[in-house]
Amino acid sequence: xxxxxxxxxxxxxxxxxxxxxxxxxxxxxxxxxxxxxxxxxxxxxxxxxxxxxxxxxxxxxxxxxxxxxxxxxxxxxxxxxxxxxxxxxxxxxxxxxxxxxxxxxxxxxxxxxxxxxxxxxxxxxxxxxxxxxxxxxxxxxxxxxxxxxxxxxxxxxxxxxxxxxxxxxxxxxxxxxxxxxxxxxxxxxxxxxxxxxxxxxxxxxxxxxxxxxxxxxxxxxxxxxxxxxxxxxxxxxxxxxxxxxxxxxxxxxxxxxxxxxxxxxxxxxxxxxxxxxxxxxxxxxxxxxxxxxxxxxxxxxxxxxxxxxxxxxxxxxxxxxxxxxxxxxxxxxxxxxxxxxxxxxxxxxxxxxxxxxxxxxxxxxxxxxxxxxxxxxxxxxxxxxxxxxxxxxxxxxxxxxxxxxxxxxxxxxxxxxxxxxxxxxxxxxxxxxxxxxxxxxxxxxxxxxxxxxxxxxx
Ligand SMILES: Cc1ncc(COP(=O)(O)O)c(C=O)c1O
Numbered sequence: 001x002x003x004x005x006x007x008x009x010x011x012x013x014x015x016x017x018x019x020x021x022x023x024x025x026x027x028x029x030x031x032x033x034x035x036x037x038x039x040x041x042x043x044x045x046x047x048x049x050x051x052x053x054x055x056x057x058x059x060x061x062x063x064x065x066x067x068x069x070x071x072x073x074x075x076x077x078x079x080x081x082x083x084x085x086x087x088x089x090x091x092x093x094x095x096x097x098x099x100x101x102x103x104x105x106x107x108x109x110x111x112x113x114x115x116x117x118x119x120x121x122x123x124x125x126x127x128x129x130x131x132x133x134x135x136x137x138x139x140x141x142x143x144x145x146x147x148x149x150x151x152x153x154x155x156x157x158x159x160x161x162x163x164x165x166x167x168x169x170x171x172x173x174x175x176x177x178x179x180x181x182x183x184x185x186x187x188x189x190x191x192x193x194x195x196x197x198x199x200x201x202x203x204x205x206x207x208x209x210x211x212x213x214x215x216x217x218x219x220x221x222x223x224x225x226x227x228x229x230x231x232x233x234x235x236x237x238x239x240x241x242x243x244x245x246x247x248x249x250x251x252x253x254x255x256x257x258x259x260x261x262x263x264x265x266x267x268x269x270x271x272x273x274x275x276x277x278x279x280x281x282x283x284x285x286x287x288x289x290x291x292x293x294x295x296x297x298x299x300x301x302x303x304x305x306x307x308x309x310x311x312x313x314x315x316x317x318x319x320x321x322x323x324x325x326x327x328x329x330x331x332x333x334x335x336x337x338x339x340x341x342x343x344x345x346x347x348x349x350x351x352x353x354x355x356x357x358x359x360x361x362x363x364x365x366x367x368x369x370x371x372x373x374x375x376x377x378x379x380x381x382x383x384x385x386x387x388x389x390x391x392x393x394x395x396x397x398x399x400x401x402x403x404x405x406x407x408x409x410x411x412x413x414x415x416x417x418x419x420x421x422x423x424x425x426x427x428x429x430x431x432x433x434x435x436x437x438x439x440x441x442x443x444x445x446x447x448x449x450x451x452x453x454x455x456x457x458x
Contacts, residue, residue, distance in 0.1 A: 118151025
């Protein structure tokens, strides 16, 4: 179908996610992406983009391995296109479980496969509830963080701390409590890192106590929180969270849907921050988004009560651990190892950060945060006071200027205001200095102009 035919048909029949469908007045406004290579995408009109968002934090190996991945998928389809993981097993899910648990830190020795990140979140919360039940306790509540995104199915959405995503669907699954995230930028300037950690841990402890510790099944946290803009943990934070969970018998789940598979320069960010989680959720980078597969990883301690005769995790989905998806994920791990992709992130993260740090010279850029290949720039009205923008100004700045301008200039980043306004930068993990420079160059030009338009002066 020709480009204009595709655009017309899309507007007639395709329902885009998180999209105001009525906003398209002319089919030509809809970008149709038709191919990719390396860190680049191309639309139906032949325009090329540098994808500094890796799809949506997921195409970790970039777009250049389609032939090899396709071979793996085709071979699996010829051999066994489908087998279920309910009671039976098949070779690829077994091999993938072994490969993923070998890469995971500590004794996360068990893998339960699902089809994506939201399903992984659901599965983790249900697993935590049932873990306590099979041990004779009734615990169901969960604690998550404000502005954090854990997915959109009703359970996952209940954990998600983004008000505007939750409100249309209330009432949600009850008994989720939200605590502060690790956003340090808007804390009092005189507060030390140690004091900040203390504040966060005191609040978490008070929340557990308020909920009734014997009713709390799980605390779920991303190692580096994406929504709000790449919040890294302050020193001692995860050590304290682990200690509180241990004290109160609560399972700690690290949501590694984004951070897993190399984004922070480690196979899992739990290793980087020594989180020692009981559960890990994974999706996106597990297959570098070449297949729809996710996983929940569990430690020996979590598995132990389920290994007893008569015990079962009462959960399953037809496509969980699908052989073709598993074959693709296995090939992804093989490619990541062979191409030394995690090592590449580790070795070049300082260069990437230094390149992006040049943007801090712009009056509109207040903060650069993140690690590995996972960064956010916070946009401010006044750097001195760290004052942000009103909702109307945010709208004008992000949706009215930054997003369309970046796209126009061939750079895909995400301008996001689920928390304070940020530009998220998270390229494929094969990006190098040429891509770092292009990202910083285009962002610099657009943000300088954005600052002028908003009349922001140094
Ligand atoms: C941290 C985190 N958890 C869970 C999810 C949900 O994943 P999915 O979109 O695959 O359902 C996302 C998606 O962006 C995420 O970023």
